[in-house]
Amino acid sequence: MTTFGIDLIHQAAARIRGKIVTTPLLSSPQLDELAGCRLLVKAENLQRTGSFKIRGALNKILSLTDAERARGIVAFSSGNHGQAVAAAAKQAGCRATIVLPATAPKIKIDNCRWWGADVVTYDPDTQDREDVGMKFVHEQGMTLVHPFDDHLVMAGQGTAGLELAEQAKEQGHTIDTLVLNCSGGGLSSGVVTAVNNASPGVQVFLVEPEGGEKMARSLASGQPERNPMGTHTLLDALSGPNAGAKPLEVLSQYPVTCLSASNQQALHAMAVAFRLLKIVVEPGGAASLAAVLNNPDHFRGKTVAIVCSGGNVDAAVFSRALSAR
Amino acid sequence: MTTFGIDLIHQAAARIRGKIVTTPLLSSPQLDELAGCRLLVKAENLQRTGSFKIRGALNKILSLTDAERARGIVAFSSGNHGQAVAAAAKQAGCRATIVLPATAPKIKIDNCRWWGADVVTYDPDTQDREDVGMKFVHEQGMTLVHPFDDHLVMAGQGTAGLELAEQAKEQGHTIDTLVLNCSGGGLSSGVVTAVNNASPGVQVFLVEPEGGEKMARSLASGQPERNPMGTHTLLDALSGPNAGAKPLEVLSQYPVTCLSASNQQALHAMAVAFRLLKIVVEPGGAASLAAVLNNPDHFRGKTVAIVCSGGNVDAAVFSRALSAR
Numbered sequence: 001m002t003t004f005g006i007d008l009i010h011q012a013a014a015r016i017r018g019k020i021v022t023t024p025l026l027s028s029p030q031l032d033e034l035a036g037c038r039l040l041v042k043a044e045n046l047q048r049t050g051s052f053k054i055r056g057a058l059n060k061i062l063s064l065t066d067a068e069r070a071r072g073i074v075a076f077s078s079g080n081h082g083q084a085v086a087a088a089a090k091q092a093g094c095r096a097t098i099v100l101p102a103t104a105p106k107i108k109i110d111n112c113r114w115w116g117a118d119v120v121t122y123d124p125d126t127q128d129r130e131d132v133g134m135k136f137v138h139e140q141g142m143t144l145v146h147p148f149d150d151h152l153v154m155a156g157q158g159t160a161g162l163e164l165a166e167q168a169k170e171q172g173h174t175i176d177t178l179v180l181n182c183s184g185g186g187l188s189s190g191v192v193t194a195v196n197n198a199s200p201g202v203q204v205f206l207v208e209p210e211g212g213e214k215m216a217r218s219l220a221s222g223q224p225e226r227n228p229m230g231t232h233t234l235l236d237a238l239s240g241p242n243a244g245a246k247p248l249e250v251l252s253q254y255p256v257t258c259l260s261a262s263n264q265q266a267l268h269a270m271a272v273a274f275r276l277l278k279i280v281v282e283p284g285g286a287a288s289l290a291a292v293l294n295n296p297d298h299f300r301g302k303t304v305a306i307v308c309s310g311g312n313v314d315a316a317v318f319s320r321a322l323s324a325r
Numbered sequence: 326m327t328t329f330g331i332d333l334i335h336q337a338a339a340r341i342r343g344k345i346v347t348t349p350l351l352s353s354p355q356l357d358e359l360a361g362c363r364l365l366v367k368a369e370n371l372q373r374t375g376s377f378k379i380r381g382a383l384n385k386i387l388s389l390t391d392a393e394r395a396r397g398i399v400a401f402s403s404g405n406h407g408q409a410v411a412a413a414a415k416q417a418g419c420r421a422t423i424v425l426p427a428t429a430p431k432i433k434i435d436n437c438r439w440w441g442a443d444v445v446t447y448d449p450d451t452q453d454r455e456d457v458g459m460k461f462v463h464e465q466g467m468t469l470v471h472p473f474d475d476h477l478v479m480a481g482q483g484t485a486g487l488e489l490a491e492q493a494k495e496q497g498h499t500i501d502t503l504v505l506n507c508s509g510g511g512l513s514s515g516v517v518t519a520v521n522n523a524s525p526g527v528q529v530f531l532v533e534p535e536g537g538e539k540m541a542r543s544l545a546s547g548q549p550e551r552n553p554m555g556t557h558t559l560l561d562a563l564s565g566p567n568a569g570a571k572p573l574e575v576l577s578q579y580p581v582t583c584l585s586a587s588n589q590q591a592l593h594a595m596a597v598a599f600r601l602l603k604i605v606v607e608p609g610g611a612a613s614l615a616a617v618l619n620n621p622d623h624f625r626g627k628t629v630a631i632v633c634s635g636g637n638v639d640a641a642v643f644s645r646a647l648s649a650r
Contacts, residue, residue, distance in 0.1 A: 024349050026371060030439060043371075045603045046351060107600070114355060271640070275432070278370045278636030280603040311603030315596070315647035322640035 004151050004250050006197045009158035009190060012059040016156065019058055019091065021047050023160070025167035025305075028276045035292050037299040040173060041273075042164045045281050045311030049111070051237070052160050052187055052309050053084035053147075059156030060145050061085075061092045069094040074142040076100075076133035079108030080237050080310050081147040086117035088145075097142065099133045105236065105314050125230050128241070148186030149244035158190025164305055165198035175199045177304040179259075179288040182206040182215045183238040185247025187309060192254055195305065204256045205298065207291040209233035209263075209284070216258035218243040219251065234263040234317070237284030237310050257298070265290040270321035273308065282313035283321075329476050329575050331522045334483035334515060337384040341481065344383055344416065346372050348485070350492035350630075356601045360617050362624040365498060366598075367489045370606050370636030374436070376562070377485050377512055377634050378409035378472075384481030385470050386410075386417045394419040399467040401425075401458035404433030405562050405635050406472040411442035413470075422467065424458045430561065430639050450555050453566070473511030474569035483515025489630055490523035500524045502629040504584075504613040507531040507540045508563040510572025512634060517579055520630065529581045530623065532616040534558035534588075534609070541583035543568040544576065559588040559642070562609030562635050582623070590615040595646035598633065607638035608646075 026041045044052040061073060072095035075085040082098035089096035096117040100109055101124040112119050122132045136142045146153055168175050178195050180188040188206055196202050206215055212233055217225040226242040233239050261269075266283040269290035273281045281289070288306040292299050351366045369377040386398060397420035400410035407423035414421035421442040425434055426449040437444050447457045461467045471478060493500050503520050505513040513531055521527050531540055537558055542550040551567040558564050586594075591608040594615035598606045606614070613631040617624050 021349070021351075024346070024371060026346075030436075046349060046368075050603055111355075274605050274640070274643070278375055278605040280599050280605060315599070318599070319644040319647050322644050 004154060004193070004246065006193060008151060008155035009162060009194050012155040013159045013162055015062050016055060016058045016159065020055055022163055023047050025164060025171065026277050031272065031276045034272065035299065036296045037292070037301060038173065038303045039292065040168055040175065040303070040305045041277060042160060042305065042307045043279055044160055044307055044309050045279055045285055049083045049087045050310055050312040051080040051084065051285070052157055052307065053081045054088055055159050056153035056156030056186055057081065057084040057088040057145055060150060060152045061088050061094070063152050064143060068143050071141045071143065072096065073145050074099065074133050074136040075145045075147065076129040077147055079104040080312055083108055083111045083115065085145050086112045086115035089117065090115045097136055099129055101129065105312065107314055108312055147240065148184030149246050151246060154186050154190045154247060154250070156190070157187045158194045160307060161191030161194030164191070164307070165195050168305060173303050175202055175303055175305045177203045177205070177299060177302045179205040179207060179292055179304060179306045181238055181284060181287040181307065181309045182208050183240045184242065184244040185215055185251060186244065187307065189247035189250035191307060193250060196254065204254050205259055205291065206256055207259045207261055207287040209235040209238050209287065210260040212239060213258065213260055215243045218248050219256060219258065224248050235261065235266055235284040235287055237282060238287060259291040259295055261287040261290040264324065265294050267321040267324045269293060270318065271324065274322060279308065280311040280313065280318065281308045282310045283317065285310035329479060329518070329571065331518060333476060333480035334487060334519050337480040338484045338487055340387050341380060341383045341484065345380055347488055348372050350489060350496065351602050353601045356597065359597065360624065361621045362617070362626060363498065363628045364617065365493055365500065365628070365630045366602060367485060367630065367632045368604055369485055369632055369634050370604055370610055374408045374412045375635055375637040376405035376409065376610070377482055377632065378406045379413055380484050381478035381481030381511055382406065382409040382413040382470055385475060385477045386413045386419070388477050389468060393468050396466045396468065397421065398470050399424065399458050399461040400470045400472065401454040402472055404429045405637055408433055408436045408440065410470050411437045411440035414442065415440045422461055424454055426454065430637065432639055433637055472565065473509030474571050476571060479511050479515045479572060479575070482512045483519045485632060486516030486519030489516070489632070490520050493630060498628050500527055500628055500630045502528045502530070502624060502627045504530040504532060504617055504629060504631045506563055506609060506612040506632065506634050507533050508565045509567065509569040510540055510576060511569065512632065514572035514575035516632060518575060521579065529579050530584055530616065531581055532584045532586055532612040534560040534563050534612065535585040537564060538583060538585055539568045543573050544581060544583065549573050560586065560591055560609035560612055562607060563612060584616040584620055586612040586615040589649065590619050592646040592649045594618060595643065596649065599647060604633065605636040605638065605643065606633045607635045608642065610635035
């Protein structure tokens with residue numbers, strides 16, 4: 001078994017260089033005042049396909065052999081990963097099949113199709129997405145691009161952390177706290193590894209949807225836990241059913257504090273990002289901002305880095321966020 | 326009289342370096358398909374204070390003598406310039422008085438005050454903002470930071486064009502068309518000078534609010550023209566009463582095509598930027614995107630650079646844009 005670490009992330013950065021956006025690290029004095037800390041916001045909503053997911057998908061697909069790519073790839077996803085895999089596959093010139101919950105926002109389904117992928121939907125209340133996806137692996141010899149439980153995917157997501165650490169340094173900041181949205185753990189395991197390498201001892205917070213704290217329970221139990229089937233949240237990008245074993249193994253090496261964000265807190269954070277950062281963030285992408293704004297005692301006076309991980313949100317939900325202020 | 330040119334813009338870039346955001350140059354394959362051209366979007370809505378205006382304001386204020394700065398500065402503005410001057414003055418440690426129309430969006434008035442500036446309002450239907458502002462110059466010895474009719478301000482705005490040209494080159498693009506929002510002409514005169522220096526012969530389009538085409542008429546007549554008092558538009562950032570003499574002198578050197586954007590077209594462009602770029606753009610900031618989307622024959626197959634010049638928009642107007650789709 002390969003060991004996950006900073007070397008894999010550096011390799012990923014070299015592999016995907018020039019194929020992704022170096023997203024900006026934003027800040028706002030008004031936001032700092034509101035949050036009571038110095039807040040550095042990595043705007044991965046501005047990434048290709050509207051979320052960080054293209055980083056891991058590209059790193060995985062570009063690591064395949066030509067023969068593997070010729071057989072095609074398959075991905076299951078609450079939406080952002082599917083769209084990213086579809087785009088990455090198109091770029092690499094291979095066929096992609098995306099397995100999506102029938103409840104995914106329409107924008108996410110449409111976007112997968114726009115990139116030329118085949119879309120297959122399933123019922124998240126009664127079917128397991130991994131089972132649906134694995135059928136294509138077993139029957140058609142496709143390669144699964146897992147949304148998080150794969151070192152190459154985790155390493156790709158970690159490149160956001162490399163950029164974040166470098167940009168913070170260029171701007172003259174020393175990050176002492178890192179707050180990350182967490183679902184399966186792909187983003188958080190990669191970014192924690194990269195940022196801790198640049199700023200050893202950085203304090204780590206993970207944020208999950210209220211009522212869907214599968215990683216918090218996994219870190220407590222020492223094994224990957226699942227959310228009960230039928231758990232619904234507006235933070236759909238963080239609504240995957242289970243925590244990843246490989247991400248859990250990485251995250252377990254750090255003293256991590258777990259927080260959660262409610263639907264209402266995420267909507268409020270979206271409105272704050274609209275007003276003070278001028279960016280469009282989806283509910284799941286705003287979880288870390290919501291956690292910082294709603295748990296000020298953890299962050300007062302600190303230099304806090306967060307990742308706004310996605311911006312794929314329907315107009316109706318965004319308008320709801322703006323009117324909820 | 327000094328001559329305006331690329332040297333002034335390079336000096337401005339050196340003067341304000343590290344004090345502003347290098348905003349990203351964004352693009353989207355889906356947006357390219359919609360527009361029928363390769364579209365490069367300089368996201369100045371992500372700039373400090375939510376618009377490009379801080380570039381010119383900082384360049385002007387940092388060029389003053391200590392004695393001038395001690396007497397304070399004054400600015401009149403439809404909003405974005407005022408906020409930028411307030412922030413730049415705070416950074417330079419000097420007093421600022423901002424003269425705003427009573428009709429400016431509340432967010433713009435609040436933001437000037439947040440930066441510690443004094444705000445004075447006037448009635449745009451009956452009073453001339455320049456007269457109100459000049460009272461402070463004559464009675465209190467303050468320095469006017471003009472929103473556009475000043476070579477130092479124009480040079481500061483031009484730094485956005487330097488960045489744009491460099492980022493396009495890094496991304497492997499050759500800009501052949503430049504489409505810029507225009508009111509007094511500060512942004513457009515600076516950016517045209519910078520981009521034409523990097524890409525000689527670039528084709529230039531200016532976009533004004535429908536019914537308020539003061540620069541188009543100025544270019545036709547050869548002298549700075551005014552909009553009639555009482556002209557209202559949702560594109561408030563482009564609603565200043567007159568074109569600038571100094572910007573006009575610069576813009577007259579280029580073969581410029583003038584277009585206009587309606588309220589409805591701007592709202593639609595804001596919704597497109599929301600959906601495909603994940604950025605918050607105000608109506609006036611979306612004029613160039615609106616013009617590209619609504620005049621496809623001018624741009625088909627070209628590599629087109631635009632500047633989304635601001636993102637200071639009330640939630641109600643933004644929600645209106647999202648529901649107008």
